[in-house]
Amino acid sequence: MQARPAGSLEEVVNLSPLPLAVFVVDAAGRITSWNRACEKLAGYGAADIRHCSLDQIIAFDDPATVTWIGDRVNEDSTGELICADGHRVPVRVTVAPQSLDPDQPGGYSVIVVPRAGLAPTRYALIQDLPIADIIEELPCVFYVIDQSGHLLLWNHQLEDALEMASEELPTFNVQNFFDERDQAMIVEKILNAFERGRSYHEADLVGKHGKRTTFLFHCSRASLGSLPVVFGTGLDITSRKEAERGLRVRERAMYASVNAIVITCCADGADNVIEYVNPAFEQITGYTLAEVKGRNPRFMRVEDCDVGEQHRIHDAVARRQSVRAVLRNRRKNGEIFWNDLRIDPVGSMEGEVTHFVGVINDITEARHYERRLQHLAHHDALTGLANRTLLLERLKAAIDAASSHRRQGALAFLDLDNFKHINDTFGHEAGDAVLREIAARLRDSMREEDTVARLGGDEFVLVIAEQTDVTQLACLVERVRQSVSAPVVVEGKEILPGTSIGVSLFPQDGRTVDAVMRAADAAMYHAKTLGRNNVQFYSEELNQVVHQHLLLEASLSRAIRNGELVLGYQPKVDLRTGKVVGAEALVRWQHPVDGIIAPDIFIPVAEQTGLIIPLGDWVLDEACATLHALAAVGIEDFVIAVNLSARQLRQRRFVNRLADTLARHGVPAHRLELEVTESQLMDHPEEARDALAQLKLLGVRLSIDDFGTGYSSLSHLQKFPVDCIKIDRSFLGGGTDPDDGHEVITRAIIALGHNLKLQVIAEGVETIEQLTFLRDHDCDQMQGYYFSPALAQDGLQEMLRRDARLPM
Incomplete structure (x- = not known):
């Protein structure tokens, strides 16, 4: 620390320290060492106090009840300090064991503090404090400025911030340590301290080589003898300012995010109540911050929906862990929306989770679109019937069920006769109308548990579950054929469709999807070879058809x-x-x-x-x-x-x-x-x-x-x-x-x-x-x-x- 000769240090620093007298006594209560504060407070010299008993120095308020110094450990004792000149000072006494000191086994520290209201306003103990060392080790810059704006006193932290040697600093006016645009403000703040007693401000110190450091300065008026001065400190707040800028950027990002963001508090036993929501939350849910602040976000959940996801969220939050879930929530207007929710914990500096940040992504439209695509993926666009993908799933399930329960099912292939002629004669729109009408007739002819599918073109498939009576099955298929063959009226024109139907049974004709479908397909081709518009069941005689396939x-x-x-x-x-x-x-x-x-x-x-x-x-x-x-x-x-x-x-x-x-x-x-x-x-x-x-x-x-x-x-x-x-x-x-x-x-x-x-x-x-x-x-x-x-x-x-x- 550098100083200019302008008065003593005692004149510069007007401190009123608390006189802390400390004795060290052995197990018998004899004084073995003390500090200078003890001498100042009690007025004893070294020769006077050596080997004295503690009872000779302090008159305890309870001498009759405590006879051994060890009984006073960690107890709040009171009494009077007997000074050398005979007067007494009321004091509070604290005794602590010195067992950790290898040089003083069995000893005790005795701390003596004057009781409140009785301590003098100023003590000569100030000269015992290492003021120079304290100022030099401050975690901030320290300075003393005269009215001309020059430094009289400073510590090395100021030299480091300004990138200057000690001999350079007194030659500059302090306003030159700052950016040119801040200099007028700096002068004003220093004058305010001289005139009003104190001031504070934030500014960047600019080093000799360009280093910039942001400080929070506090100035107070004082005097060195008769010389008015301002002294103060500057706390480096660069990291804090950077953190504030980062927080502002992140706050703006949250504010502008298209996804809803909600922050809840779980500190001090709070039940994850909402502290903040961004505008996107208000747009998605319909609730304003004022309406939801202090409430738990679960008020938006839909009861008895997505219970498993709700449990996952509850368990993760209880464990203070991140979680992602997809569930349904309810908007303010009662409308339900799909929410792709991500929740992450936020910890304090000590590592304790105090908040959670939830990001809400409204995926309602995506869910609806995915369901529409899912429907298209499993259903024929023209007729709404099951397509090949769904047919194969249903057929496999029916075959497995029939095999497991020893029951019988059937698969029927329907191919419209001369459908190309219908398209060529009446047009494709009429052909589509015929296909839609036939699809409707097939649905009406079948039970709820059966499957009606369209493979494309003019091919339809029926999966008939649990049909034990072949005669009844034959009657059902014949009724289907007759229904399909009934006239279809399109724009006033009567169209007569026909169909060839092949039927296979499972598990008799096959225990796999491929085998059952091959058998029904073969039966259908056999029906066509017999003149069309008829029903044929698969039999061994149809091997001839397979032979034709081999020829091809x-x-x-x-x-x-x-x-x-x-x-x-x-x-x-x-x-x-x-x-x-x-x-x-x-x-x-x-x-x-x-x-x-x-x-x-x-x-x-x-x-x-x-x-x-x-x-x-x-x-x-x-x-x-x-x-x-x-x-x-x-x-x-x-x-x-x-x-x-x-x-x-x-x-x-x-x-x-x-x-x-x-x-x-x-x-x-x-x-x-x-x-x-x-x-x-x-x-x-x-x-x-x-x-x-x-x-x-x-x-x-x-x-x-x-x-x-x-x-x-x-x-x-x-x-x-x-x-x-x-x-x-x-x-x-x-x-x-x-x-x-x-x-x-x-x-x-x-x-x-x-x-x-x-x-x-x-x-x-x-x-x-x-x-x-x-x-x-x-x-x-x-x-x-x-x-x-x-x-x-x-x-x-x-x-x-x-x-x-x-x-x-």
């Missing part, structure tokens, strides 16, 4: 080897420019005897037998050859899409083979697009995601075909590295009715795709109304008979050469 398998294997397969290319058109930007490769079978065989006949056989692998490799090779041929004539900005089967996607070396094919034809990977269906992805989503990730690394484009027909979770779609989604033709509808359910789904799929940064392609576009609808709702591309059927390679090349476009 053998023929397909030969067709792949002999080059009987051909590719057609259906153009894809950009709906904003009308330009042909790509094509989908569609395989056809040119049978030497039967002529053209549609893919819906031989592709299922290829899938079941594994022939889809060589067939798929051939298609990829042909498509790459076509891309190479187009590039040779200058057509390079063109993408060909190829359908990828589930078996191909699961092959380990498929990516390597595809890379070799692209390299062999010299085709850049981004010109090839692979289409996979939703059902393929959802069978094994994790495996599918890994396989698609490898294909994406190769550089090919990826798309989801038939989107909306088999999707079960929006979260999976976000994880698949796809470039585009294709709207299934079943969702396009007629394109004329604004309230049509198809249009609602189509709009939702387009919006969903764009929100996920994906291109959206509509397939099966056949009418100007559908085209107009897609353009109006910003669909990216289309393909379908409205623009062009599938073309051979030379036809596609000629179309691209002419730059044929869709009229705008």
